[in-house]
Amino acid sequence: MSELNTDRRIRKTKKVIRDALTDLMEEKGFDGITVRDLTERADINRGTFYLHYRDKYDLLEQSEEEILTRLKKMQLDIKDLDIEDLYEYYLKEEPFPFVVQLFEYIQINGKFMRILMGPKGDPAFPSKLKSFLSGNMMQNLYGKANGNELNIPVDYIIAYVLSAQVGLIQQWLNSGMKESPKEIALIVLNITFMGPLQASGIISLEKIKRKSF
Amino acid sequence: MSELNTDRRIRKTKKVIRDALTDLMEEKGFDGITVRDLTERADINRGTFYLHYRDKYDLLEQSEEEILTRLKKMQLDIKDLDIEDLYEYYLKEEPFPFVVQLFEYIQINGKFMRILMGPKGDPAFPSKLKSFLSGNMMQNLYGKANGNELNIPVDYIIAYVLSAQVGLIQQWLNSGMKESPKEIALIVLNITFMGPLQASGIISLEKIKRKSF
DNA sequence: CAATTAATCAACACTATGTCCATTAATAGA
DNA sequence: TCTATTAATGGACATAGTGTTGATTAATTG
CATH class of the missing domain: 1.10.10.60 (Homeodomain-like)
Structure with missing residues (x-):
């Protein structure tokens, strides 16, 4: 109000x-x-x-709160997001709509968010953004990621993905938001799904397979 | 002195x-x-x-500088690191020695670094750490990553990897450094090489291949 | 136009800053 | 062990920022 x-x-x-x-x-x-x-x-x-x-x-706090509560309002309709749904978008080479929406909103507050997450900003804000992103995307990862062959604790996977995604947002903001929200959302989808080295073509998918698998 | x-x-x-x-x-x-x-x-x-x-x-600044200059001293012998060298370690399922060394040093300053990178810390420190890591690991990625099929700008790949790695360090610090430097270095290697979803077993390698490839 | 309420201005006690100086105490080296 | 050096102390200083108050002016709404 x-x-x-x-x-x-x-x-x-x-x-x-x-x-x-x-x-x-x-x-x-x-x-x-x-x-x-x-x-x-x-x-x-x-x-x-x-x-x-x-x-x-x-x-x-009030300034940050305003941004975060508006973000939370757009989040309601994707509560039951499944990794399979995301996979469909990945195959179609289409960005996930919520992520597009997210970048559209970030764009509006671009300058403030860039500064807030930068070296002169608020050290607490990245954490806040992560816990927002986490609320959206991470619930069902918890279940699926248990019992993986490499025995990497799930918390590390989550920390990795969240931190990486915030890093992409920062890079987008710092480089002047040249890509459209759709374009950057597609980049996020591809890197996240394929992994950075595969998405960039540094390492081919075949090379990743290891003797032990 | x-x-x-x-x-x-x-x-x-x-x-x-x-x-x-x-x-x-x-x-x-x-x-x-x-x-x-x-x-x-x-x-x-x-x-x-x-x-x-x-x-x-x-x-x-002096406190941070001390940590970063000591880090830079251990970095000298791996200046000409190649992605192929890393790949060898990945195949052998062995962590890269520099990364082990890195975590051994982080462990010594664990408490201070945890606080420094946390929500009450210095918003500039993660950037400083990134540019240190960048100096080590990113030079030759620049060349190899150009002209990838997805046309993802290299800066996004770099931002992604650096941010993700800092995220892993934070997670390690925040969860009490339970894994040994060797263990956490191996986790870093595996997630970075395979990508988070593959390393965690959420998505099989086969599923990543797309019609267009 | 009138009632309400936001914005201004000046003053207040209080706390923190960064810099002195004279004095005391610890240290390193002969 | 003694001495010269220098770090640490304690107190004082002007300066600047904080958060609050009360009286006054000005803008807004209905």
Whole structure:
């Protein structure tokens, strides 16, 4: 409900504060920012800041929360995602719709998310993004991945995939979002399914097979 | 040379400050820490801190730098690493020695690195670690990965692999370093070579082959 | 147009910063 | 063991940021 603020002044104030946050984070990093910095940059009275946020941490949290809750809203219809469904898309060489949707939304908040996940950003945000992605895609992996021949603990598989996917998002943001959401979603699908070395053609699929298999 | 400080007092002071940094970062996150906090926790005079560090950022940077330069020292003998060499290890089911060495060193600084890369840590450290890993392992991938059938830009492959590997390191640290450096190095090798879904047995190698190939 | 409420301004006590200086204590080397 | 050196201490300083308050001004809504 905090979105549907009726008073134009509040909307305007919150906007300039958040714009100031984005810019200043890029310049000096989040923990180099003071409330003074924010209000000077936003050209508002310092007291006004405290009318809306408890402190700079509250501002950051609210800004992140807004992004994550909107992401969660688009997630509802794919709760019972199966690896076989994904496989169908892989065969059709089509990106999975949810992932396209995800990148479309990321694109909207591109600048802020790029900074948030960058070296001057919030060290907690990648974890938050991972646990969002995890909620979507990882449930049924748990079951299927047990008892694999190499005995790699499932947690490592999950950590690998989540971290890699966040890395792809970061690379996309840092390189200026040149690919369309569809294109980048297809890249994600292919690398994830084939593995990085196979998808890039560095190693052929045949070479992977090992004597022991 | 800053390591070989002859004066015992300096060594002692730096140690208690860095221990305080580690503990306080775990408790309240780096940017919640004040110099007062540090010196109270370390039980030294506040002025003493400024005898050794310019501010808390200097302390963090020196602490990270120490870890990274030591890492770089062990890296020298594997500069001309080839993907074929790695492939030999993969076939022999043996971890690559440098990676074992890497995890042995990480283990020594386990607690600090875990916190540094965690949600209360330094958002810049994962990038630093990536660029270290990149210096080692990525040069010759650039050449080989061009002109792959899927036309995935090489930067995405690299971002994927680096991010995934950092994710494995984090998972290892966060789960208490239960696997030996050899074991975790082998896990890294297998997942990287086969891809996560294949290594975990979720998808068979045969299924990956696609009509278009 | 009137009632409401957001934004401003100035002031407050408080905490942290980084830098002094004089003094004390520990250390290394002769 | 003694001495010169230098690290650590304790206290003080100006400066800057924090979060809150109360009185005042200005914008917004219905």
